[in-house]
Amino acid sequence: MAAISPRQVALPVQPWIAGRFLAFARYVRRNPLLGVGLAIFIGLVLFSTVGGWFVDTTKAPYPLAAPVSKPPSLDYLFGTDAQGRDMLAVMIVGTRLSLKIGLLAGAIGLAIGIVLGLVSAFYGGWIDNLIRWVVDVMFTIPSFLVMVVIASLLQAYISIESMAFILAAFAWPGPTRGIRAQVLSLRERQFIQMARLSGMRGPEIIIRELLPNISPFLLAGFVGALIAAVYGALGLELLGLGSQREPTLGMTFFWMQKYSALLRNMWWWWGIPIAIIILLILSLYFISFALDEWANPRSRRSE
Amino acid sequence: MSLRYLGKRILLLLAVMWTAASINFLIPKLSPRDPIKERLEQAAMMGGRNQTGLQAMTDAYSQQYGLGEPLWKQYLHALLKVVQFDYGYSISQYPRTVNSVIKDALPWTLGLGITSILIAFFIGTMLGALLGWPRSPRWLRAFVPASMLTSAVPAFVLGFLLIYLFAFQLRIFPLAGAYSRTATPEWSLTFIADVAQHAILPALALILFQLGGQALQMRGLMVMTTGEDFITFADAKGLRPRRIFSRYAVRNALLPQVTGLVMSLGTFIFSTVLVETLFSYPGLGNLINSSIQVLDYNLLYGITMILVFAVCIATLVVDLIYPLLDPRIRYEGR
Numbered sequence: 001m002a003a004i005s006p007r008q009v010a011l012p013v014q015p016w017i018a019g020r021f022l023a024f025a026r027y028v029r030r031n032p033l034l035g036v037g038l039a040i041f042i043g044l045v046l047f048s049t050v051g052g053w054f055v056d057t058t059k060a061p062y063p064l065a066a067p068v069s070k071p072p073s074l075d076y077l078f079g080t081d082a083q084g085r086d087m088l089a090v091m092i093v094g095t096r097l098s099l100k101i102g103l104l105a106g107a108i109g110l111a112i113g114i115v116l117g118l119v120s121a122f123y124g125g126w127i128d129n130l131i132r133w134v135v136d137v138m139f140t141i142p143s144f145l146v147m148v149v150i151a152s153l154l155q156a157y158i159s160i161e162s163m164a165f166i167l168a169a170f171a172w173p174g175p176t177r178g179i180r181a182q183v184l185s186l187r188e189r190q191f192i193q194m195a196r197l198s199g200m201r202g203p204e205i206i207i208r209e210l211l212p213n214i215s216p217f218l219l220a221g222f223v224g225a226l227i228a229a230v231y232g233a234l235g236l237e238l239l240g241l242g243s244q245r246e247p248t249l250g251m252t253f254f255w256m257q258k259y260s261a262l263l264r265n266m267w268w269w270w271g272i273p274i275a276i277i278i279l280l281i282l283s284l285y286f287i288s289f290a291l292d293e294w295a296n297p298r299s300r301r302s303e
Numbered sequence: 304m305s306l307r308y309l310g311k312r313i314l315l316l317l318a319v320m321w322t323a324a325s326i327n328f329l330i331p332k333l334s335p336r337d338p339i340k341e342r343l344e345q346a347a348m349m350g351g352r353n354q355t356g357l358q359a360m361t362d363a364y365s366q367q368y369g370l371g372e373p374l375w376k377q378y379l380h381a382l383l384k385v386v387q388f389d390y391g392y393s394i395s396q397y398p399r400t401v402n403s404v405i406k407d408a409l410p411w412t413l414g415l416g417i418t419s420i421l422i423a424f425f426i427g428t429m430l431g432a433l434l435g436w437p438r439s440p441r442w443l444r445a446f447v448p449a450s451m452l453t454s455a456v457p458a459f460v461l462g463f464l465l466i467y468l469f470a471f472q473l474r475i476f477p478l479a480g481a482y483s484r485t486a487t488p489e490w491s492l493t494f495i496a497d498v499a500q501h502a503i504l505p506a507l508a509l510i511l512f513q514l515g516g517q518a519l520q521m522r523g524l525m526v527m528t529t530g531e532d533f534i535t536f537a538d539a540k541g542l543r544p545r546r547i548f549s550r551y552a553v554r555n556a557l558l559p560q561v562t563g564l565v566m567s568l569g570t571f572i573f574s575t576v577l578v579e580t581l582f583s584y585p586g587l588g589n590l591i592n593s594s595i596q597v598l599d600y601n602l603l604y605g606i607t608m609i610l611v612f613a614v615c616i617a618t619l620v621v622d623l624i625y626p627l628l629d630p631r632i633r634y635e636g637r
Binding site: 139142144146150235239240241257263277285 | 318323607
């Protein structure tokens with residue numbers, strides 16, 4: 001066994017990764033939706049990271065950093081709000097924080113989903129029944145309401161991380177169900193049978209054979225969980241249930257509503273956050289639409 | 304598909320209710336906050352005088368609410384209350400019970416919600432069916448990217464943009480509320496017209512958001528159905544395309560479409576809560592928002608449990624009407 005494994009590892013890795021990457025690149029070129037989505041998303045990521053070099057991220061996005069209620073000018077490109085936050089800095093930091101919440105919650109949700117989905121599909125029996133039952137219950141519960149109850153009890157203590165944990169607690173049923181279905185269809189394929197006959201044990205088959213084969217699907221699942229988390233975070237924050245101190249996108253919307261930016265005719269205060277929210281969600285949706293097709297070739301259609 | 308399946312579904316819905324009730328019971332126990340104490344401190348601050356003996360009062364109230372008893376006893380008590388639909392008194396509107404506060408808000412939410420769900424489902428399904436039908440005119444295809452756009456943009460963002468455009472700039476529709484301040488609620492034509500005028504913008508936000516998703520889903524289902532052999536066969540038999548469309552393709556795509564509608568109820572509640580908050584529409588969603596702001600936990604739990612219950616009932620009703628939609632399903636099971 002020990003003699004075989006290094007050779008096995010050394011051989012297939014390189015062409016496999018290169019091949020996948022090339023296939024992906026070709027797919028992007030054929031599918032403009034994915035290209036547009038990725039371009040907007042990368043643009044937002046750059047805006048929130050590189051933009052941080054040009055503004056004071058520790059002071060400017062918080063109250064009393066600038067003169068209040070100024071329309072966009074050369075000094076303050078996106079204007080300032082009624083509490084004296086520099087809107088450009090708010091948007092840079094806010095996009096970063098909202099992405100952080102989404103990525104963290106999505107990653108945790110997907111990780112739980114991978115473990116439960118693999119266990120459920122691979123071992124079957126009572127444990128499969130139990131996991132399916134719990135997933136069914138979680139799917140039927142209007143999770144947003146439960147999140148509201150939890151968040152309202154923690155209100156003053158909510159941080160970016162605890163927000164992500166609350167969202168992650170409800171982000172795993174989708175990935176679990178999807179991964180279980182994928183693994184079930186792979187489980188009886190010949191190459192898995194071969195692996196089993198050659199003496200691989202369960203965990204080894206899962207890591208070496210199953211995971212690489214469902215990786216496009218995992219990516220699609222991750223983007224799905226990311227969208228759900230970004231959505232959920234926005235919803236909670238709109239009810240004032242976000243981190244009270246941090247200028248996330250949702251909290252910016254909340255303050256803007258609370259101090260009726262619309263009636264004061266401060267278009268930059270509501271217009272810019274809304275534009276960023278729309279761009280963020282649209283880019284994620286475009287990526288998700290395209291990835292779903294990539295992961296499920298059966299739904300690919302000639303347009 | 305049999306009675307056994309239906310029994311399983313009912314068991315699942317009971318488990319859903321039990322889980323929600325348990326979370327509502329357990330989370331406050333784990334939380335570092337003490338609603339009774341916070342409420343008393345708030346009242347003391349309002350009073351302006353330096354109150355002494357707050358701790359003693361907190362203890363006394365805790366005793367009164369049965370918070371001194373062992374945890375399992377409290378838990379059983381809480382479950383019993385849920386079964387009896389008894390959620391106690393509203394903390395913020397004290398002499399009123401949670402049920403009476405909910406009863407006032409429920410018609411508004413039901414009116415807004417059911418109308419917009421039905422309209423969005425009807426139009427979305429029709430649109431999606433036409434989009435997935437190969438013989439549809441070409442100009443219809445423009446609706447595919449449009450549906451993607453409206454289904455992706457959150458309902459509260461759509462709502463805000465609608466407010467800006469139609470209420471703030473053009474002043475065609477009112478900014479907020481369910482009826483004018485000067486109007487008295489009654490069954491008169493003017494009042495109904497007033498209510499309708501107030502409901503149009505929030506309903507439009509909810510409809511636009513759902514319609515896109517419904518259309519895209521139906522389009523996918525139609526594309527799959529029209530690829531099936533029985534469609535080709537019906538075509539070969541020489542049936543008229545209109546008949547194949549309505550009786551063969553749409554009929555078969557409709558069942559998973561209805562399942563999808565039930566699955567999207569959670570998203571719908573999410574959108575309704577936020578849209579009602581945005582429009583200060585006096586329904587359950589706005590009530591959730593205000594009960595968060597004033598720390599009215601009893602009310603918050605009451606609304607949560609009522610909505611969870613409503614979702615369960617809706618799921619069950621759809622399970623029961625499946626046989627009407629699809630004659631292949633029967634529950635008579637022998």
